[in-house]
Amino acid sequence: MKRLLMLSLALTATAQAATTITIATVNNPDMVTMQKLSPEFTKKYPDINVKWVVLPENDLRQKVTLDVASGAGSFDVATVGAYEVPIWAKNGWLDPLTPLFAKNADIAKSYKVDDLIPGVRKALTVGGNLYAVPFYAESSMTFYNKDLFKAAGLTMPVQPTWSQIQGFAAKIHKPTSGVYGICLRGLPGWGENAAVFSTVVNTFGGRWYDKDWKAQLNTPAWKSAMTFYVDILKKYGPPGATSNGFTESLSLMSQGKCGMWVDATVAAGLLSDPKASAISKSVGFANAPVGPGTPKGNHWYWSWNLAIPKSSKKEDAAFKFITWATSQEYIAMVAKEKGSWASVPPGTRVSTYNNPNYKKAAGAFSGLVQSAINSADVTNATKDPVPYTGIQYVAIPQFQALGTQVGQFLAGAISGQTTVDQALKQAQTAADKVAKDGGYQK
Structure with a gap:
């Protein structure tokens, strides 16, 4: 005892x-x-x-x-x-x-x-x-389903443009068969839809602020980028896109429901895992797309x-x-x-x-991933000069709230609750307020 x-x-x-x-x-x-x-x-x-x-x-x-x-x-x-x-x-x-x-x-x-x-x-x-x-x-890169591309007679270049991506999406999109041309993040959040969209803005020649911290969200570059992003998701994306972040998009892509997906390079290994991905043998890899403005800022870090x-x-x-x-x-x-x-x-x-x-x-993707990470320059990611560092974010404390706000305005345009012009007007006002309240504008 x-x-x-x-x-x-x-x-x-x-x-x-x-x-x-x-x-x-x-x-x-x-x-x-x-x-x-x-x-x-x-x-x-x-x-x-x-x-x-x-x-x-x-x-x-x-x-x-x-x-x-x-x-x-x-x-x-x-x-x-x-x-x-x-x-x-x-x-x-x-x-x-x-x-x-x-x-x-x-x-x-x-x-x-x-x-x-x-x-x-x-x-x-x-x-x-x-x-x-x-x-x-x-960093970020383009994933695509090689079987769907082959069936449609398409060839993915190592460095695609957003215009090419849109053309591919149109030819692959077959919603009645449960296949969508492209998956992109629509879920609001500075680290969700705003992250991917910011790289689109970069390559369309846009920036968040000019050298004097004046907001640049009501510019032609931003309008072109947002119009493109909204259109490609509305026409060729899955239904309910504003509910899809990284995790949801990964699930759709791994099930073979997306012809393409532009997102984080970390997904390369996940999509190549036969235990978790139905397309492990047919997934292809390419660089993140570039737009008409500049090749800078397409790869985030x-x-x-x-x-x-x-x-x-x-x-x-x-x-x-x-x-x-x-x-x-x-x-x-x-x-x-x-x-x-x-x-x-x-x-x-x-x-x-x-x-x-x-x-x-990882031979099929490791070189592309390394190259993307190494080429992601947080100090030189836009066509025109900026007072901040960051590719898919602005490295100031206030961006966490601002980026999420802008992500919400973008989601509103994707869902049809607002127009692109209305979303950009709201985003411009929010960005200007941050610069003024934060003491960045002289």
């Missing part, structure tokens, strides 16, 4: 000693895999339990931003984008990771920070300190990263998780879980692209 009591007390003490960390992440497939593999983390660190909060992209951004800005401390690990990291670091909302690597020599040695792709690492570094580690990095909010009280446990989930070890674990190196989180490590297994599995 005494022995049982002692065992019970020991188990209770162990349970009490365990640390529970709460991780906020987006419901993208790669993050769902991370959640699925988290028992492997618990095996490695049995004194750390993991609690998950998995949300759609727009909801995640809103919830995490509010929590981190207020210092509420609900999350120990936050999934944040390339846009947020430098802004949040300067606001003092994130823990610097460089001192934690110095403090944890064993983790630093196995993690190999220098193996992170230099440009990706640079985007997450502020004042000499790394403030997040990349889970995956991406983005990374989803893991960071530790300053408000977390469990910094050490959180650090162990984020370094585990972005390590070489984790990437190899995903390859084993998925049965293919093509399905691993891309765009983060030099060693991934040097790995013969990855080269063999």
Whole structure:
């Protein structure tokens, strides 16, 4: 009896000693895999339990931003984008990771920070300190169904134009057979429809602001871009396009319901996975389209990263998780879980692209992805000069709200609730207000 009591007390003490960390992440497939593999983390660190909060992209951004800005401390690990990291670091909302690597020599040695792709690492570094580690990095590209193209007698060029894409969509579009010419994000949000649409604006010769921070959303370039985007989705997109973000579009494309899809390069591995994609053997890849204004800004740059909010009280446990989930070890674990190196989180490590297994599995798209990421220049993405950095976003704190507003106006035009002219007028007013209220206009 005494022995049982002692065992019970020991188990209770162990349970009490365990640390529970709460991780906020987006419901993208790669993050769902991370959640699925988290028992492997618990095996490695049995004194750390993991609690998950998995949300759609727009909801995640809103919830995490509010929590981190207020210092509420609900999350120990936050999934944040390339846009947020430098802004949040300067606001003092994130823990610097460089001192934690110095403090944890064993983790630093196995993690190999220098193996992170230099440009990706640079985007997450502020004042000499790394403030997040990349889970995956991406640009944008064109996906197409080679079987549908062959049946229609079409050939996709390596560098298509938006005009060509529209012509292809018209020939492939057969809604009575459940096949739509093209899928594009229509779901409102600065990281949803506004992200893809901003690259269209860039290549049509548009920009968000001129050098004096005067809004440029009522210009001919913006009108041409928005008219094009609205028309191609209305004529050749799936019904209910304003409900489709990245995840919904990925599902449609992987089911063979879209002839083409222009979106994040991270989808290349997902569409090539025979376990998740019905078109794994017929998916083709090309560069993101360019418009009539300039070839600049067609490829966006983005990374989803893991960071530790300053408000977390469990910094050490959180650090162990984020370094585990972005390590070489984790990437190899995903390859084993998925049965293919093509399905691993891309765009983060030099060693991934040097790995013969990855080269063999991802040969159809890895070169295009690398080229797209490398050519995405956040300092030179528009025809005319601008006072901001960013390709599919404007790197100011107010853009999160502004981009979502403009995304809502765009969705209104797609759904037919408003006209393009009305949407642009509303967008211009909103952008001007941001520049004035934010003190950007002199």
